[in-house]
Amino acid sequence: MTSSVQDHVLWKSYREGDKQALGMIVERYYRTLRRYGLKFMIDEAAVEDCIQDLFLQLWQNRLQINDTCSVKHYLLKSLRSHIIQFLRIEKHFTHQEPDWDTALPKEIDVETLLIQEEVALFQINELKRQLDTLPAREREALYLKYYENLSVAEIAETMNVNRQSVSNFLQKALTKLRSRWLVAPLYWLICLFL
């Protein structure tokens, strides 16, 4: 885990007033933050503004900011609150859950990923149908768990809910997806025979 050691060092230097260290943190996590921010279905410029605000505040408040075990988690959590704030001001968004994008990758490189195209497309379409029925917060929990590899505790803190809720979100989401995983190969077999 060399990257977490370096994160830790960068975080310390930045808090001591090293602007270049903050710059390196920006570079390291810009993609991660942008990808996460775009999931909330707001335009790119707004996401980039939120990211800029986030780092500007980090700099302004560096004397009050504590050490953190995971810089990535800290940044994702802060970005989310900036985005919620943005939604409140600009979209007059009040209490409902923020939206969560489920758009698919444009191209799936089956060759590289070692999967058979027909199977993959079928699987993805089946799962997509299931995923689309999930509430936004369950989709977000899935993303933070399986894409960003955050722990349940970290997801809870990021989404500002308790741990039990996160476990419930994941449980419900996976149950729905699992029903497809069981059914999918059967469908495929049936399709072959028809």
Added chain:
Amino acid sequence: MKSFPNPHSVTELLDDEVFQRWMKERRREDRWFWEEWLQVYPEKRDLYEQAVAAFLLIEGKEDNLTDDEVALKADQILASIPDESLDNIKPLLGWTWVRWVAAAIVIGLATWYQFLPKPQEVTLTSRSEEKALEEGKWTLVNNTSQQPMVVLLPDNSSVVLSQGSSVRFRKVISKTKREVFLQGEGFFEVAKDAQKPFFVYTNSLTTKVLGTSFQVRSFEGETVALVKVKSGKVAVTSVAAPNKPTYLIEHQELSIVTKTNEVIQKTSDNVAENPAAIVNQQFTYEFAPVSEIFSQLQEAYHLPIQYDHEKLRSCTFTGQLNDVPFLEKIRLICLTIEATYEVVDDKVTIHSQGCN
């Protein structure tokens, strides 16, 4: 023999860090690894394909920023960070205190016009800031005179800057936002631009708006920082609690006690206390003679407006100019009376053929 993950379920595979790295980075050596894995566990091909499908779905739409683009964004973010903030933050706790007094903006002494201050580019203490100014990216205006002065910002917003206060802003507006750093007190009238939020940063609080008018006060050495909204809606965050914005609407104000970070929100009621302060003035007119409007504006903004009194004698204006910046007020009036205007040497000159 390599140690291969041996998952029994799709979720187990999704949880596997080696699998996650493979899916996210798609390195060549990882591909070899999974190729081999599929040969070791041919019966797990279904499971693997399901995990891949699930991962792709969870990952969603791709986002293709090149390394250069990321580096550029990082540069932009660093460039937006003010260099002097460290010097300002440190002494925050040790300051002495003076209560906020509503009468701070003294407006309206007509005789003061001729002593109008010129915006002054001052010498600065911080070397890095000097450098930024030398490079010509920022404009710094410091009001060292004995009365408020109007500062016209590049985006056509305006600030009425109190005595002993300064503002700093970019000469060229950024593509995504408008930013002003304030020390002391200013009354802001922000040109509407939903695409570019307008930020006012001070040592103790940050105010964010899209287009509205409000007053911000945060003097070094004062215990209380204040934001007072005249029109529209703003979001205020204290530097101590950047993730907890407070939303203010018309006629609301918020003060933050800088030592304790205590936030006090209330409905403003200072109209009676200081009717002359620009934040309390109304710019609503019904068939008002334009010359009267100009003299009100002159007083409120401390900027002389020159015009031919004879020609404008019969010109009137009806409408409200409350939440628009200074130059926009001038522009709207000129539009109505079919006049033109120019700003030269800290005064506004109106050119008109008169009204019939």
